[in-house]
Amino acid sequence: MGRVLWFLLNLTIQIMKRAILTSLLFIAALASLGCVEVTSSSTRVVAEKDLESLAKYREWTLVNPTPQLMEPAAAISCFIIPGRHEPSPHLNKYVSVFVNPVAREQMMTRQQPKFPAGSMIVKEKLGSRDSKMPELLTAMIKREPGYNPENGDWEYLVLNATASMIVERGKLTRCSDCHTSYKRSDFVTRTYLPQTVTSALKP
Ligand code: HEC
Numbered sequence: 207m208g209r210v211l212w213f214l215l216n217l218t219i220q221i222m223k224r225a226i227l228t229s230l231l232f233i234a235a236l237a238s239l240g241c242v243e244v245t246s247s248s249t250r251v252v253a254e255k256d257l258e259s260l261a262k263y264r265e266w267t268l269v270n271p272t273p274q275l276m277e278p279a280a281a282i283s284c285f286i287i288p289g290r291h292e293p294s295p296h297l298n299k300y301v302s303v304f305v306n307p308v309a310r311e312q313m314m315t316r317q318q319p320k321f322p323a324g325s326m327i328v329k330e331k332l333g334s335r336d337s338k339m340p341e342l343l344t345a346m347i348k349r350e351p352g353y354n355p356e357n358g359d360w361e362y363l364v365l366n367a368t369a370s371m372i373v374e375r376g377k378l379t380r381c382s383d384c385h386t387s388y389k390r391s392d393f394v395t396r397t398y399l400p401q402t403v404t405s406a407l408k409p
Pocket of ligand 1: 275276277278280301303327328329344345346362363364378380381382383384385393394395396397398
């Protein structure tokens with residue numbers, strides 16, 4: 207009988223040990239989940255900061271005083287969102303381009319611009335010359351050197367029309383593949399610069 211009791215006592219101790227170990231492991235797992243949560247929330251903070259700045263693009267410098275007819279090639283591919291097709295890529299679309307204060311000088315005064323990190327450019331795609339509300343926004347943000355050196359360290363973004371949401375962002379190759387032809391001007395096309403501005407650009 208004593209043996210049985212001894213055995214049962216031992217068994218209980220073993221079970222309790224295991225329970226303590228399991229709960230310790232459980233707590234550790236929770237803590238590590240907590241860590242993951244911390245990292246993702248700090249990336250979220252960066253993302254939210256970018257969105258906060260981008261959302262105010264209408265307070266920046268408007269590069270072209272009147273909306274410019276969009277280049278047909280860009281009208282077709284500049285705004286293609288996966289799974290969505292333009293009803294007719296040949297429809298005339300207009301663009302208005304805005305630069306933040308960091309990017310302003312290079313955009314407006316330099317023959318061969320070199321945009322500093324923190325530069326932001328937003329392009330509104332407009333359904334017609336006098337539409338008040340853009341259909342969609344695309345943007346470029348100049349990142350720190352090393353972000354994507356072959357493509358001028360630009361990050362490409364697609365935003366919804368009200369700049370309240372980033373639809374897509376990153377080293378979007380379908381954007382950079384085309385913008386690479388504008389390498390001479392730091393991957394920025396500037397096709398919409400008014401003649402008066404273009405003729406006054408400094409070396
Ligand atoms: C087929 C070529 C092509 C592709 C692909 C393309 N773009 Fe562009 N992009 C242009 C052209 C041309 C302009 C000049 C304005 C215009 O005609 O629309 C331009 C202008 C811009 C501008 C204003 C700054 C500048 O460079 O002049 C931004 C911002 C921009 N594009 C973002 C994007 C993003 C984001 C993507 C990918 C989702 C993209 N582009 C894909 C050709 C392209």
